[in-house]
Amino acid sequence: MFSVPASPLRSALPSCSFPAFFLALLLASGTPARSQSRASGQALPYESLARRVLVDWGAGEAQPETFDLHGFLAGNCLRLSVGLYDLYLPLEVAEDEEAFSDFQRVALALIDSQETWLDWLEPTVPDRRELKSVRGDIKTLRRWVKGWKSRAIDAALSKDAGNEGGQDMFEVLGAKDSLRAAALHFAAYAAEGRALGLERSEGLREPIVLVTDRTRMVQLCCLGGWIYPSARSAFWQGSITTWTHFYIDDVKFLATHLANPRSPGDYAGGVRMDTRTKTGLEEQIVQLATNSLLANYFGDAIPPTLAGGLAINLVVDLYGECNTRVDGDLRARRTSAREVFVPGGNPNGGLLPPNLADSRWRSEQGSDYFVAALRRGMSAGSRKDHLHFTLQDDRGRRGVEVAPPFLGSAAATRSLPGGDYYGDQLEFLRSYRTCFLHWLREHGMGKEKRSHEAFAELLRRLAHGTVATLEATLAEVYGLPLSQAEPGDDDLEGRFLGWLRRQR
Numbered sequence: 001m002f003s004v005p006a007s008p009l010r011s012a013l014p015s016c017s018f019p020a021f022f023l024a025l026l027l028a029s030g031t032p033a034r035s036q037s038r039a040s041g042q043a044l045p046y047e048s049l050a051r052r053v054l055v056d057w058g059a060g061e062a063q064p065e066t067f068d069l070h071g072f073l074a075g076n077c078l079r080l081s082v083g084l085y086d087l088y089l090p091l092e093v094a095e096d097e098e099a100f101s102d103f104q105r106v107a108l109a110l111i112d113s114q115e116t117w118l119d120w121l122e123p124t125v126p127d128r129r130e131l132k133s134v135r136g137d138i139k140t141l142r143r144w145v146k147g148w149k150s151r152a153i154d155a156a157l158s159k160d161a162g163n164e165g166g167q168d169m170f171e172v173l174g175a176k177d178s179l180r181a182a183a184l185h186f187a188a189y190a191a192e193g194r195a196l197g198l199e200r201s202e203g204l205r206e207p208i209v210l211v212t213d214r215t216r217m218v219q220l221c222c223l224g225g226w227i228y229p230s231a232r233s234a235f236w237q238g239s240i241t242t243w244t245h246f247y248i249d250d251v252k253f254l255a256t257h258l259a260n261p262r263s264p265g266d267y268a269g270g271v272r273m274d275t276r277t278k279t280g281l282e283e284q285i286v287q288l289a290t291n292s293l294l295a296n297y298f299g300d301a302i303p304p305t306l307a308g309g310l311a312i313n314l315v316v317d318l319y320g321e322c323n324t325r326v327d328g329d330l331r332a333r334r335t336s337a338r339e340v341f342v343p344g345g346n347p348n349g350g351l352l353p354p355n356l357a358d359s360r361w362r363s364e365q366g367s368d369y370f371v372a373a374l375r376r377g378m379s380a381g382s383r384k385d386h387l388h389f390t391l392q393d394d395r396g397r398r399g400v401e402v403a404p405p406f407l408g409s410a411a412a413t414r415s416l417p418g419g420d421y422y423g424d425q426l427e428f429l430r431s432y433r434t435c436f437l438h439w440l441r442e443h444g445m446g447k448e449k450r451s452h453e454a455f456a457e458l459l460r461r462l463a464h465g466t467v468a469t470l471e472a473t474l475a476e477v478y479g480l481p482l483s484q485a486e487p488g489d490d491d492l493e494g495r496f497l498g499w500l501r502r503q504r
Helices: 015-022 046-056 069-074 097-124 128-146 150-159 177-192 214-227 229-235 238-242 280-301 304-319 371-377 409-413 419-443 448-464 470-478 492-502
Strands: 077-082 085-090 206-211 245-248 251-255 257-259 270-272 389-392 399-402
Touching: 046 214, 069 077, 069 206, 069 251, 077 097, 077 128, 077 177, 085 097, 097 128, 097 150, 097 206, 097 280, 097 304, 097 448, 128 177, 206 214, 206 280, 214 229, 214 238, 214 245, 214 251, 251 280, 280 304, 280 448, 304 419, 371 389, 371 419, 371 492, 389 419, 399 419, 419 448, 419 492, 448 470
Parallel strands: 085 206, 206 251
Antiparallel strands: 077 085, 245 251, 257 270, 389 399
C-alpha cells in the first residue's frame, strides 16, 4: 500500500554489537565488546542457508547483483503499514496461531509506541489540529488491529490461495475506505516527520520483518551476506545463531524468540521473549523499533548512546519496565559459579537466556528509570561535592570507584577501568544515561510542564539541525552546558547528580 524507497546497505547490527555503538559519543566509551564464535567450532554452511530461504520463498534462480529485497518480502509476507513502520510477517507462518498473535501484538505495540512518541513531542507540535486528527486515526487503526481474529485470516488466505505474492492486511480483511484513509494519513504524518515540523515530502519508512523461527532467522541473516559479498564478514559469522536483530539495507529483521541451543551446534532451539515478563516481546520490539525511529528522524544529530537511553525511556513509559536483551552487558552469567561467558562461545552451552541473573543495575528492570539502582551504586562516602559510583568486577568480589563526568565531551578526560569491570561498566552507563534523560524530561527545567516543553524543543531543534552539535543544542535550550570536568549546579549533569543524591 505504501512504497518503501531502497537505501544503501546500513550494516549488520546484531544484539551483541550494540554496546560498542551505544558507548560512543555521548558517554565515555571503554573496551570494545568481544566477538562471538559458534559453539561447535565449525563454520556454518552460510551460502546453503541463504539459498534455502530463496528456494522456500520461490526465488531459487535469483542472482545477488539483481536481487530485489523489497520485492522478495512483498511477495512472501503479510504486510501492514502502521505509522512510520511497514510490518511484515512471512506467509509461511501466517496461519500459525501463535505467529499471527505475535504479529498482532507487535502491530499494537508499534501503534502505542508512536502515540507515546507524539506525547513527548506534543508541546512543540506546529499544527495541533492535525495532531488531534492523527490521534483519531491512531485510535481507529488500533481498534481494527485489536479486533483481528486468526480464523478470519486463515479463511481469507485460504480463499486467495491461488493468487501469487504477498498480502496487504487491508486487502486481506477487506478494510473500509475510511480505515484505509486513516492508516494512510497516519503513515504520511509519521514518515514526513510533521510532528517535528519537518517537511519531508518523500519520508523514509522503516520496514520490519517479524521472524518467528530461529532457523529462518539464521537463514535470513545469511541472505545478507549472499546479497552483499563485500559484507560477508559481518553477516557470515558464527555468532549469528544467537542474534535477535539485524539489518539488510533499510530492512530490520527482528526475532520473536531468544536463542536456546539444545546441543552444541544447534541453532533451531528458541524460547519466547515473553518468558521473562508478560510484555517481553513488545518491550524488545519497541526498543529496537524506536532506535530505528530515532535514526530515521535525527540521523547523526542524536548519538547512538542518546538514542539507546531515549528508547529505554519510551519502553518504560509504555510498559512500566524495560526487561529486554538489547544493550548493556549481554554476556550470560552462571549464578552458581559466577562464571562469565559469551552465549554460543561455550562448547557446553545451552544456558536458557531468560533464566540468567540480571545485573544489579537492572534489579527493578527500569520501573523507576533506574533511580534506586543508581542510588545503591553510589559510594557510601559520596557527598554533594564528591560523588562516586562503585563498579564491581565480573565475579562481584572487587570494587572500584568511578567519578563523573560520564556525559559528553567532558567525560573524554575520564578513564574508566574496563577489563574485568567492563560488563558492570556497560550496565552502569546504560542505567545512568537512561535516568539522566528521564530527569531531563521531567525535571530539567524545574517544573514538569516547562521540562516537557524544553525536552520537546530539544528534539525539534535536533531534528532540524539548527545547531552544530548535541551539546550546543542542549546549552541553547537549557541555558547550561551538558557537563564539565567537575559537574556542579551550573551544568546539567551536576544538577542531575544533585537530584539523584536526594532520592530515596
